[in-house]
Amino acid sequence: MAWTSLPSFLQLLPRKLMAEPIVAEPQSEAEVVPKSYLVAFVLTTFCFALWGFANDITNPLVEAFGRIFNQSTFASSFVQFAFYGGYCFMALPAALFIKRFSYKTGLLVGLALYALGGLAFIPAASVGEFMPFLIAFFVMTCGLSFLETSANPYILSMGPASTATQRLNLAQSFNPLGSIVGILTAKYAILSNINPLDGPERAELPIEEFEAMKFSDLAIVRGPYVAIGLVIATMFVLILVKKMPRNQDSDRSLDIGGTLSRLFANARYVGGVIAQAFYVGAQIMCWTFTAQYGKDVFVAEGMSAGDGATAASSFTLYSMVLFAVSRFVCTFLLKYVRPGALLMVLALGAMALLVPVIFIGGKVGLWSLVGVSGCMSLMFPTIYGIALDRVGDDAKLGAAGLVMAIAGGSVMPPLQGYLIDTWSLNFSFVLPLICFLVIAIYGLFTSKPQAPLAAPAA
Template sequence: MKNKYLLAFILLTSLFFLWGFALNLNPILIPHLKKACQLTDFQSALIDSASYIAYFLVALPAGLFMKKYGYKYGITLGLLLFAVGTFLFYPAAELRNYAFFLVALFVIASGLTFLETAANPYITVLGDADSATQRLNFAQSFNGLAAFLAPLAGGLFILSGKTLTAQEEQAMSTDQLNEYLNHEASSVQTPFLLIGVVVLLVAILIWRTALPEIKEETDETSSSSDSIWGEKNLILGVIAQFFYVGAQVCVSSFFIRFSDKVAGIEERSAAFFLSGALLGFMIGRFVGTYLMRFVAPSRLLAIYSVINFALLIIAIMTNGMVSIYALIGVEFFMSIMFPTIFALSIRGLGEKTKIGSSLVIMAIVGGAIFPVIMGRISDVTNIQTSYIVPALCFTVVLYFALKNAKVKYIKLGSSH
């Protein structure tokens, strides 16, 4: 990587950590708000919907905004929205209003959409094109670090470890029950205020730092006069990303509930298991980045898709800790999927990179849809059976990987 891009690369990488931390608090919020707001599995899954629907609604406007004003303005606006959303958690908890929580999550995710729409393609062009996939996987590794730390912090500072049974609720007076529920809701206030302050500080730092504005070069096979919808591999990548993000969110979001029902692990302990699983996710990013020196990204993506399908079938068909370890394995093998699908999808788009990346980011809406389907299946059958949803999603990722396997790659051995 050219030295002139080093500071920009470091700052952009910090953004991967921030949005990774925010999104990976959702698996904590789902069981927590399920208690505090007395929700069903289907209703609690709307936490993911509120977050990921923002990617669908905001990604294209974010891309157009940055096409006109540049990456720096887009990143700054994204950070400001992110901060506002975290501050909204305070009144939402005071009112113990689930709809208010969903609005706050939507605002946070709107900010994250700007960050992802900017940071993902920005990282790919901050250096040699041949090492773009490897570079993006490296930056996403810090997203993986945040994914490990978020449930750990959430388990310590948000979850109480106390879940009332139906009999215990009935034995309480109305005032006692409200006191318990209000206490549960209020535990999110301080953590989210602190996150908001950190995000504002990063916004100030980004604004005061001179970032290079990257001008994507026009590719010979892709001109701005061509329709973006004519990019077949991009469209296939959008579909693959839609199913992948749906699978990723399903696996993580219901992990704590799955651990309780299948292995009898209480919520705080399950949060630590989830943190360990996401540590594996982070390690997987670094391992995958290294393996891409020797294995084409599309081929590695195909191999990991098959492994994840098999692991999910094991999680569905077995009980106890075997199922838990199978899900932990899925986290490791999901690690490279988002950045690899992203980089393969926008490869060679030239001047259409910003709009193309917006479409791939819009596909994150899969995280809003599949958990709701999974939650409904869980309510009707059980949480274990519902994991068939992410298993089927990985078959679509496999198809995309195989379609890209014929693309000729130079070994990704360049330094970051």
């Protein structure tokens, strides 16, 4: 959609919303999480927090690796390319594996790969090169791909279909809690302890001193990843020994052609995959470069690069706290407002908040960037729930498409890094603004309720 058509798109919104009220019927009669699924729900939900930790301890490392290895923003952003590339690479194999076996087995494989990736930081730090870290991130997120491909549809299946989107939003509400722990770990266990010298300042050091500083900093980076690897191993044992329920409509046959045909004929599903790719790209761009945006603001006020990066990490934390609070609020609102309508409103709000990020900058832009996280909180699980609504057992393979869409988080950060290197940091946020426009269109498209399912023939 061209920018010149945006006014006509906005003029359409009032007519669309007047024609289709956004208020939904309250869903209080149906249980969100039936008691029979409670233990399985809790264990699976804890996995949401675990991959939230991995996502948000990693985001600040783009800036940190740039300093440690004295490399460009574009090169450092390949942390995100490797991290989210693992999601895309493993999503379809994970879905086929889960369809053949079970959600529980998928969770176990995911946890095993996650732990292996974390422990791979031990040899990576010993080698002292950038590439082994990228490999470790890739292995870790192959595990996260298994976890997300298993956990999201598993949560959707744990109760009545009428409360599935609420249930997934509730489980996803614990994802930012893990993210907050990841941000705090990055700030206090990594960023506060690595040497504050910026990359160009390190380049002026004698080679022996540069190498000694690099290995010292990489040992600091290594510690939290090894620790989380051990935590994941513990979680693996807990799920292994616990009897987990199977999905009632589980089907081990692999009708890939039929499943894909049905999914591609479903406009809500196809649109959901596209919207999810743009959402993940927007989320990772905003959270990855909040640290650099804030660092530039504080350096302009007279701080050193290291101190500025540490101060900026507090704003990453503020973003995640707002994200977590907003997730719970939006989960409540979904009892009364249709998911697509709320998705559209929040996407438009994110676009409005990015305007001062791009054109004003400074503390105003930094706080506006924090505000974008409040708008993003609803998006991933809601797009996921809308896209998989009424797809039945095809959700096992359909989930793979939505997890593969996370590849948006691998492609777009390097593009933004290129814009930062060649244009400016502020201007680079035009990319997430475009992403939110796509999401707003999907929200508009799905704000109309679907027709009731036809009653089965007698």
